[in-house]
Amino acid sequence: MLHSDHSNRRVVLKLVLHMLLVIACLGCTQNDGAGPDGMSWKEWAESSDTGLWEDNEAKSIRLNLVRTYDADIADGDLLFTSIEAFHVSGDTIFIADGQKNELVTLDSEGNLLWRFGSGGEGPGHFSGIGQIASSDACIAVTNRNNSRIELVSRNGTYLGSLPVLCPYDICFINDTTLVIITDHESGGLIHLRSLSGEVIADFGEWETDYSNIWMNRNYHSTLSAENTLFISSYYEDIVVAASIDSSAMQGSMSRNLPMEIPESQISSNGERMSFTLFPIILDICIGIDGNVNVLLRPVDADGGVDKKWENNAPVSIVDRFSLSGNYLDSYIIPTSAGQVLFVPPNRLYASNEWEGSLYMYEITRTE
Numbered sequence: 001m002l003h004s005d006h007s008n009r010r011v012v013l014k015l016v017l018h019m020l021l022v023i024a025c026l027g028c029t030q031n032d033g034a035g036p037d038g039m040s041w042k043e044w045a046e047s048s049d050t051g052l053w054e055d056n057e058a059k060s061i062r063l064n065l066v067r068t069y070d071a072d073i074a075d076g077d078l079l080f081t082s083i084e085a086f087h088v089s090g091d092t093i094f095i096a097d098g099q100k101n102e103l104v105t106l107d108s109e110g111n112l113l114w115r116f117g118s119g120g121e122g123p124g125h126f127s128g129i130g131q132i133a134s135s136d137a138c139i140a141v142t143n144r145n146n147s148r149i150e151l152v153s154r155n156g157t158y159l160g161s162l163p164v165l166c167p168y169d170i171c172f173i174n175d176t177t178l179v180i181i182t183d184h185e186s187g188g189l190i191h192l193r194s195l196s197g198e199v200i201a202d203f204g205e206w207e208t209d210y211s212n213i214w215m216n217r218n219y220h221s222t223l224s225a226e227n228t229l230f231i232s233s234y235y236e237d238i239v240v241a242a243s244i245d246s247s248a249m250q251g252s253m254s255r256n257l258p259m260e261i262p263e264s265q266i267s268s269n270g271e272r273m274s275f276t277l278f279p280i281i282l283d284i285c286i287g288i289d290g291n292v293n294v295l296l297r298p299v300d301a302d303g304g305v306d307k308k309w310e311n312n313a314p315v316s317i318v319d320r321f322s323l324s325g326n327y328l329d330s331y332i333i334p335t336s337a338g339q340v341l342f343v344p345p346n347r348l349y350a351s352n353e354w355e356g357s358l359y360m361y362e363i364t365r366t367e
Contacts, residue, residue, distance in 0.1 A: 035313075036258075036303035044303060045317045045330035048258040053320070053329040061288065061331055063348060063361040069093065069110050070357040079112055080104045083351045086358055087132035088343045094132045094139065095358065101126035103141055105156065114156035121146055124158045128216070135172040138195070142167040144214070149180065151195065162197050168219040173227070173244060181219045181231060183208060189219070190229065190242055203247040208236060220339075222285045222292070224323055230292050232284040235277050237261070239284060239294060241325070253292070253325035259303050278305050283339040288346065288363050291328060292321040298336040309354050312336040316350070335359055 035041035046054055053059040069079075084098030091108040101119040106112060117126050128144035138159055139152040149167055151159040165184035173179055173192075177200060180191040187202025194200060221231045227244040241250040257280065265276040280297045287293035296319065298312040299305060306312070316337040320328040333340065335357075337350040346363045 035315075036301070041313075041315050041317070041332045042330060044258055045319075045332070046258075049256040049327055051255075051320075051327045051329040052322070056329075057366055059289065059329065060366040061363050062366055063331075063333060063363060065334070065359060066347075066362050067108075067110070067360045068357055069095075069106065069360070070355065079106070079110075080356070082356055083338075083353055083358060084129055085131045085339065086341070086349065086351055087134060088341055088347075088349055089134040093349075093358070094134070096129045096132055096141065098129060101129045103129070103132070103139070103152065116152050116156050116158070117141075117150065123161065124150060126150070130167070130217070131169045131220070133170045133172050133178070135175045137175045140170050140172070140178060142170055144168070144216070149178070162193055162195070164191070164193075166214045168217070169221045169231075171221060171223050171229075173223065179221070179223065179229060179244065181221050183219075184214070189231065190247075192244075201247055204231075204240075204242055204249055208233075220283050224286055224292075225290065226323065228323060230284055230286075232281045232294065234279045234281065235264075237280045239281065239292070239321075241323075251325060253321050253327075255319060255321075255327035257296070259299050259305055261305060278307070280305070282337075285340055285342050287318075287320060287342050288344075288348075289320075290323070292323065293340065293342065294319045294321065295333075295337060295340045309336070312354075333361075 035044040080095050080097040081099040082097055083095055085096040087094040093106045095104045097104055103116040105114050117124055126143050127146045130142035130144050133140045141150045143150050144166055147165050148161040148163050150161050153159055164180055165182060167180050167182050169181040171179050176195050178193050180193060183189050183206050185191055188204035189206040190204035191202050192200035215235060218234045219231055221229055223229050229242045229244055230239060232239045238252055240252045243250055261280055262278050267274050281294055282297050283295040285293050296317045298316050300311045301313050314336055316333040317330050319330050322328060333350050335350055335352045338353045339351045341349045348361045348363055350359050
């Protein structure tokens, strides 16, 4: 069994954060506690803009915690040490362990099924493991610094890789075709590739101040049932839509936010550039009503943007947009979440990277 100062500090940290979460949720309505300016968190989140569903109780949801998956010690070893990204397929949970550069696969009860990969440069090794996608045929995992996507069978066998410069995110549109998001390949932001490496399409013009810089987690994406791809930019705080069928960009979506966002600062001394950035949009997924769910950066208890994670309030805000880009409403996740994923019919998963925990919630309608 592992015993170290690092492990002990993490255990204490988890206990403190869980206690704060319990305190914050005492007397909550819809998993919501007291937020800034004397309002509930949901009221505060919606105070800066008018959503089309804001007063629609039939659309409002609540989250009930079902299970927590974390880095508990099991069989003398840690199941995982961090959550760089995660993915859920049926009853199988995939976790990209950013510290170990390893893909960890669990069943729905949290039992270890198999592990794949380690740090390095060779086949099946990761340097900057990231986002995960799955089909009936295989698992695909971004390998950012090695500039490729690793392909793994459903039972953990290495199948090969696809060369892609700095892949940020991926999703399958069918069993043999991947959508890859990167602004480092030519032809645009969006790249369609077959699992054999065939170039199917490149599109999506993208002007950015960071095109020559390899930045962690810059883009996340989600695909609607209508084959519309929605992409969020982590560092430029924008969500854009694109049609997979027509290879056309379809505009962006945004709303007035309740928090004040400090301006990004970029400087250069002639040899290297330095950044102070305040990303607000952390993740994106298609939600329970088929709409676009945008996870916002956790804020502190007063609604301010603080780069110190220990000052984060134990809640996160998710904005909901229609597929045409209209702001609908917001809901609250009762943890400081970094990524979210909706899994039909009624499950929402959220990762808390500071705790090293993955939460599974049941979505129900408000009474």
